[in-house]
Amino acid sequence: MARSRDLLTLERENRSTSPGSPDAKDRRENDERARADSDKEPAKGSAKEADDKTGKKADGDGKGRKRWPLIIGAAVLLLAAIGGGWYWWSHRDLESTDDAYTEGRAVTIAPRVGGYVTELAVDDNQPVKAGDLLLRIDARDYTVQRDQARAQLALARTQLRAAEIDLEVARVRAPAQLAQAEAQRASAQASQEQARADERRQRSVDPRATTQSNIDTATAALRVRTAAVAQAEAEVQVASVTQQTIDLAQATVEQRRATVTQAEAQLAAAELNLSYTEIRAPQDGRVTRRNVERGALLQPGTTVMNLVTPEVWIAANFKENQLARMRPNQPVDIRIDAFPDMKIHGHIDSVQMGSGARFSAFPAENATGNFVKIVRRVPVKIVIDNGVPADRPLPLGLSVVPTVNVE
Secondary structure: OHHHHHHHHHHHHHHOOOOOOHHHHHHHHHHHHHHHHHHHHHHHHHHHHHHHHHHHHHHHHHHHHHHHHHHHHHHHHHHHHHHHHHHHHHHOOEEEOOOEEEEEEEEEEOOOOOEEEEEEOOOOOOEEOOOOEEEEEOOHHHHHHHHHHHHHHHHHHHHHHHHHHHHHHHHHHHHHHHHHHHHHHHHHHHHHHHHHHHHHHHHHOOHHHOOHHHHHHHHHHHHHHHHHHHHHHHHHHHHOOHHHHHHHHHHHHHHHHHHHHHHHHHHHHHHHHHHOOEEEOOOOEEEEOOOOOOOOEEOOOOOOEEEEEEEEEEEEEEEHHHOOOOOOOOEEEEEEOOOOOOOEEEEEEEEOOOOOOOOOOOOOOOOOOOOOOOOOEEEEEEEEEEOOOOOOOOOOOOEEEEEEEOO
């Protein structure tokens, strides 16, 4: 470095020989600048040595910093193992599924008779009590049918009374007619015997004591009496069917009674149809899916609304390998997706005796073709014990997550 400085100085001296010239002035400034640079050279050497010492120290610190990720990773793994063990220990007796929904009874409301809706007493999602009027159908046609049935019943009862009177008369008249016919036959037979005796007497006397006219008269009288006896015999035979006459009258009474029974049934049917014009709630619940309006023409059997009863339970579809320790009456904690703030508790009511696939419309036929084992799910009925507010009923079909304690 000193040699370089001397060469630079000599060159500058060669450029300018005059001390007061600008070149001399520049030369002096350059000389001062060169001396300052030469004074800084030892400092740079010292800085280099300091940097070497600092680098060595930094290498030591770097090795220390490299150990921290290992320590942190080991700590994280230890915490994860502890957390996993705790989670397994706390959940070893819990079985849960997200394939679960709220269930209940939805009663279908449909008319039994047809007609126009004259009154609609409920609205959508309205709570009703058992016996409350839901809607009313035009009842005029059914009122006329009821009145006609009443008139038919009155006529049938009148005919029955007449038949009963005829039976009573037959029970008295038939034996009397038989006795009368027998009496007439006896009288005819007596007259016949008298006529026969007269005819014999006329024929047995001396012809000189009688005339042919008397004989003919006696013979004619005998024939008349004989005919009267035959007629009396016929009347006796007619009157002898006394029991049959009574049985016929009794059969007529039974027929009239059957007619009365039929008329009563027709009246009951007419009154029943008339009562069907008023559709009332079969039990407590909420009106759901109402699809009828005032003035609509209804047909029998057409669904007009549904009635959801207050009783709600959980239908949870657990995997078959979750049922080993599951029993009725085990406690269940229920979480509802729609109402996460609700803390609902219940218990297992029963386990369905068959998987859902077994009772499907088209059960799988595993006896043919290639077999692939699929984990089946079995419906479990869970009854809600508490936790549902009275003013917030649970709709049907909500997704829930039940957790069963099978300890």
